[in-house]
Amino acid sequence: MEEQTKKSGTFWKIGFFTLLAVLIIGANIFAWYFFLKSKALPPTGQVPAGNLAGGPTPSPIFSPVVTIIPTPTPAAEEANLIKQAVFKLTGLDATRAEVTINRKTDKHGKGTIKEFEAVGGAYWIAAKTTEGWVGVYAGQAQPSCAQIAPYNFPKDMVPECLDASGNVVSR
Known part of the structure; x- marks a missing residue:
């Protein structure tokens, strides 16, 4: 009798874990199916293209697209030549200061220089x-x-300068 109770207890344990595994797998399949199905349908309120029900077909909604076109960065070689000219003017070098090119045309350049220790x-x-x-x-x-x-710097690049008396002159 005791042996039959052990077999019965083992049977129920195996049955319980089997049922639990089947439920977990079933829940995953159910969730996976509805997740994919919800991805395939259009959002609520929209009718798919080729509406066979005869109702009006919605027109597409266009939203404006903003394209930002940055000022072109000078070629690396030319940028290095500009930086070397600025270093020569200031007496600094790349180990002591950072030169940034903010604006460049074919013949003129403008930017900032910052000493690391200043x-x-x-x-x-x-x-x-x-x-x-x-x-x-x-x-x-x-x-x-x-x-x-x-x-001959452009006026928008150098709008003012100092005359011989030290007065600011608008160009």
């Missing part, structure tokens, strides 16, 4: 000549009009 920084302007790039000015004020005159 607070703040300065801006610089450079021009391309027949000999290559030349640093024209680096500082926190305006360049002198005499400094920028030979290079």
Whole structure:
């Protein structure tokens, strides 16, 4: 009798775990099926294309697309030439300062320079000549009009300069 009770207890344990495994597998299959089915249907309120019910077919909704076109980054070789011209002008080098090019045209460049050990920084302007790039000015004020005159900088790049008396002149 005792042996039959052991067999009966083992039977119920095996049956319980088998039923539990079947329920878990079934729940996963059920969830998987409805998850895929919900992905295949359009969101509520929309009618699929080719509506056979004869109702109106919704027209597509277009949303505006904004495309941001950044200022082109100068070629790496030309960027290095500009940075070398600024380093030559300031007497610094790449181990002591960082030069950033903010704006560049074919013949003019403008950006910032910051010494690693200093607070703040300065801006610089450079021009391309027949000999290559030349640093024209680096500082926190305006360049002198005499400094920028030979290079024909655009007014929006250098809007003001200092005359011989030190007065600010709008270009």
